[in-house]
Amino acid sequence: MSFLTENVGSSHVSSISILDTDIEINKILIVRPNHRLGNMILTTPLIQEVIDTFPNCEIDLLAKGNIAPIIFNNYTNIKDYILLPRKPFNELIKYCLVWFKVKNRKYDLVINAVKGSSSGKLLTKISNSRYKVFGEIDDKVIDKNSDSYHMAKNPIYNLRSYFSVLGLHKNERKIASLDIKLAKDEMVEGGSILKDIFKNDKKTISIFTYATGSKCYSKSWWCEFYTQLKINNPDYNILEILPAEYVSQIDFEAETFYSNDIREVASVIANTDLFIGADSGIMHLASSTKTTVVGLFSKTRKEKYKPYGNGSLAIDTNANNANQIKQIIKEVLGKRMCLMS
Incomplete structure (x- = not known):
């Protein structure tokens, strides 16, 4: 065709x-x-x-x-x-x-x-x-x-x-970020859900450990990544967003959130400080909530699908080792804290 x-x-x-x-x-x-x-x-x-x-x-x-x-x-x-x-x-x-x-x-x-x-x-x-x-x-x-x-x-x-x-010369503005346009009541509901899960005032990092086909990182990769993420960020809650398949590459070690309502998932991610996940539909959904996104790329071309705007970035995990990824995430969180303060 x-x-x-x-x-x-x-x-x-x-x-x-x-x-x-x-x-x-x-x-x-x-x-x-x-x-x-x-x-x-x-x-x-x-x-x-x-x-x-x-x-x-x-x-x-x-x-x-x-x-x-x-x-x-x-x-x-x-x-x-x-x-x-x-x-x-x-x-x-x-x-x-x-x-x-x-x-x-x-x-x-x-x-x-x-x-x-x-x-x-x-x-x-x-x-x-x-x-x-x-x-x-x-x-x-x-x-x-x-x-x-x-x-x-x-x-x-x-x-x-x-x-x-x-001949229709329009004023060329900055290209807009992805945007699902969450309503105020959706944002409030997402915050309430997050509060009910953790029952504390810590900021939250959300992760999505699933992806389709070869884009999905192995359980061993994610388990090591999650362990280091906890050690390096003791002042943050860590929430795993579960896919429709209801599976976890870290064997449900973190607190989890599951919903078949796309907008509800978006509202929860919107109330987290950082989203980390491989190239997937949920990564783009996270990007559309205006949350800072760190996209993990090993197979697909990051230039074509990478998250952008809101301090987001893409990491080529083939070219960056665990220590380099740890440092990148630390810098992203630091920049976000400066923007929020």
Whole structure:
């Protein structure tokens, strides 16, 4: 499919004329046909960019599965969700109806949120809109912006490049961080849960010891890491956030929190001082809570998926030994304390 759709939309920009800067963009479709938690979270900066650029716009979000309405619950500009079934061949009629819906609705602008999505390109292609962003970023834009490889930032640079070609020169602001937009009552509830678990006034470090496939560190790695983390940070509580699979790489040695409510998990992490975990959907969720995140990378490319903003950073565990990781975490906590004081 990637080969077949490689050139879809490649001639779109050259086929339209330069526009007047007072063009009205009101109705927008953002296409991200994916169901994974991390990929949905990584789309939040793009949606913030669209809202910042067109504050009064109405957005339809095309995604897969049922997670998108939960993630974007507090994004008031999103008016409708067009949801593909997770298993298209099990619900073929529902799957086809989504394509008809995209074809029949009228939009001012359609944005394919990730360049590697074949179905995203095709859905953008058939959509009823004159202005379409297919996701293919110009090499000059990549050369100019060293962070354009990042999965959350790439579509924003692409969108800005498209606007530039059209003559829509908008003020380029700093790219937003990931943001699940927790409400005040959610933050309060997360704090209450944390208080009930530890029943003290210490600050808390949250850890997530699970990840899918080869991204998951071994039990021996995590047990050694957890032991050192306790020794090096006696003034902190340590909370393990458990995955949906309800497993622990440290055999439940720390206090734990488990919930199948994504926003509740986010609210608890938001009340901790630091989150440490391997590259995973939960790592991106933690990053979206504005908590400082230390991402552990051994297999995936940190330049593409690393947490950013809020003092967050990524550690290549292949290039840093245990003592170096310990020192990095110490420095991160020190900087956070300075910011909070």
